Amino acid sequence: MKFTAEHEALRKTVRDFVEKEINPHCDEWEEAGEFPIHEIFKKLGALGVLGIQKPEEYGGMGLDYSYNLVAAEELGLAHCGGVPLAIGVQTDMCTPAIARFGSDELKRTFLAPAIAGEMVGCIGVSEVGAGSDVAGMKTTARQDGDDYVINGSKMWITNSPRADFICLLANTSDDKPHKNKSLIVVPMDSPGISFSPHLNKLGMRSSETAQIFFDDVRVPQRFRIGAEGTGFMMQMLQFQEERMWGAANVIKALENCIDQTIAYCRERKTFGQPLLDNQVIHFRLAELQTEVEALRALTYQACELHIEGKDVTKLASMAKLKAGRLGREVTDSCLQYWGGMGYMWDNPLSRAFRDVRLVSIGGGADEIMLGIICKMMGTLPGKKRD
Numbered sequence: 078m079k080f081t082a083e084h085e086a087l088r089k090t091v092r093d094f095v096e097k098e099i100n101p102h103c104d105e106w107e108e109a110g111e112f113p114i115h116e117i118f119k120k121l122g123a124l125g126v127l128g129i130q131k132p133e134e135y136g137g138m139g140l141d142y143s144y145n146l147v148a149a150e151e152l153g154l155a156h157c158g159g160v161p162l163a164i165g166v167q168t169d170m171c172t173p174a175i176a177r178f179g180s181d182e183l184k185r186t187f188l189a190p191a192i193a194g195e196m197v198g199c200i201g202v203s204e205v206g207a208g209s210d211v212a213g214m215k216t217t218a219r220q221d222g223d224d225y226v227i228n229g230s231k232m233w234i235t236n237s238p239r240a241d242f243i244c245l246l247a248n249t250s251d252d253k254p255h256k257n258k259s260l261i262v263v264p265m266d267s268p269g270i271s272f273s274p275h276l277n278k279l280g281m282r283s284s285e286t287a288q289i290f291f292d293d294v295r296v297p298q299r300f301r302i303g304a305e306g307t308g309f310m311m312q313m314l315q316f317q318e319e320r321m322w323g324a325a326n327v328i329k330a331l332e333n334c335i336d337q338t339i340a341y342c343r344e345r346k347t348f349g350q351p352l353l354d355n356q357v358i359h360f361r362l363a364e365l366q367t368e369v370e371a372l373r374a375l376t377y378q379a380c381e382l383h384i385e386g387k388d389v390t391k392l393a394s395m396a397k398l399k400a401g402r403l404g405r406e407v408t409d410s411c412l413q414y415w416g417g418m419g420y421m422w423d424n425p426l427s428r429a430f431r432d433v434r435l436v437s438i439g440g441g442a443d444e445i446m447l448g449i450i451c452k453m454m455g456t457l458p459g460k461k462r463d
């Protein structure tokens with residue numbers, strides 16, 4: 078990956094934003110279980126950060142994915158995972174399909190305001206009975222005149238309590254599970270939408286998460302993204318950017334854990350010497366930093382392939398898998414060296430330990446990534462490639 082002066086300028090913009098507008102408030106937002114998402118998104122929109130690789134015609138910067146990767150990396154320097162997650166949902170989870178396959182009307186009505194930070198979006202795929210098994214979801218959108226009438230529910234939806242629209246995956250026919258789904262943009266103020274109370278999460282406390290219920294929610298059929306029945310395919314494509322974003326976002330967050338642990342272990346003395354002088358500790362931290370560099374290389378390779386327009390499914394799945402596994406390893410190992418301090422709720426390592434745990438679950442659990450990689454390797458029983 079060759080970074081230019083433009084990449085570095087964007088990196089500095091995002092890093093300054095994290096330092097000035099996010100980090101001073103993280104403790105308060107984590108405690109409150111929310112942050113002023115519209116206010117923060119408007120500021121990010123003004124900087125162009127919500128539309129880095131989106132078309133210029135709709136207010137985006139029209140840059141390639143490497144710039145997005147740089148922004149995702151810098152957001153990892155936030156002192157909490159919840160705010161970057163909310164931003165990632167907006168840029169890489171609920172808008173890629175609209176940008177790639179949406180009509181001009183959808184782009185003007187939802188994408189342009191999302192890029193400007195005037196609208197907050199969310200992505201509705203998971204259901205109570207269908208998280209990993211996306212094909213098994215039950216929410217329906219039945220045609221009625223020029224409209225769809227939507228019934229069902231979506232579970233664990235990030236940003237949903239504050240969102241202005243949802244990019245919703247729904248069954249629009251009784252065809253086979255991979256051919257009966259459509260992505261539909263639904264305004265969140267539509268009559269018939271209601272929410273559970275905020276879900277009480279292990280981590281990502283500052284991001285708001287709820288279950289959404291759809292009870293005869295009416296939306297024009299022209300709010301469908303692309304052709305009817307192609308939703309599963311579009312969502313699988315959209316997942317690739319979500320997974321690369323997830324991997325990129327973890328890199329600096331993990332480095333930050335290692336750096337903070339080095340600083341702590343340099344100061345903290347046991348048996349008359351700094352903790353860091355124990356070979357078992359400085360060797361372990363060197364090993365973890367080496368692993369983070371390997372994650373960086375893998376993520377950059379996936380990004381380069383994506384920019385070339387090649388199928389990135391295998392590498393994006395590998396990067397997401399590695400990010401989840403390494404995230405658990407780094408935060409757990411570092412927390413150990415903080416001893417009792419690491420076990421305190423407000424300790425930075427304790428927060429990272431809780432926040433990063435999501436990476437192995439959300440956007441496709443580790444085992445789902447392994448299944449995809451096996452499919453691409455031709456080792457999944459009964460699903461061998463030619």
Ligand SMILES: Cc1cc2nc3c(=O)[nH]c(=O)nc-3n(C[C@H](O)[C@H](O)[C@H](O)COP(=O)(O)OP(=O)(O)OC[C@H]3O[C@@H](n4cnc5c(N)ncnc54)[C@H](O)[C@@H]3O)c2cc1C
Pocket residue numbers: 166199200201202203204205206207208209210232233234235236278281286435437438439440441442443444445448
């Ligand atoms: C904080 C948070 C935010 C989220 N935000 C969103 C969002 O904005 N939008 C959205 O649509 N979803 C969201 N999700 C949902 C998330 O994507 C799902 O939780 C995830 O896909 C896993 O689905 P599940 O929870 O139903 O787990 P299940 O499908 O019940 O699986 C449970 C576990 O079983 C294992 N497993 C599953 N299948 C297999 C298999 N075939 N082989 C071996 N092991 C397997 C995995 O370890 C998995 O973690 C969010 C979740 C959380 C916790």
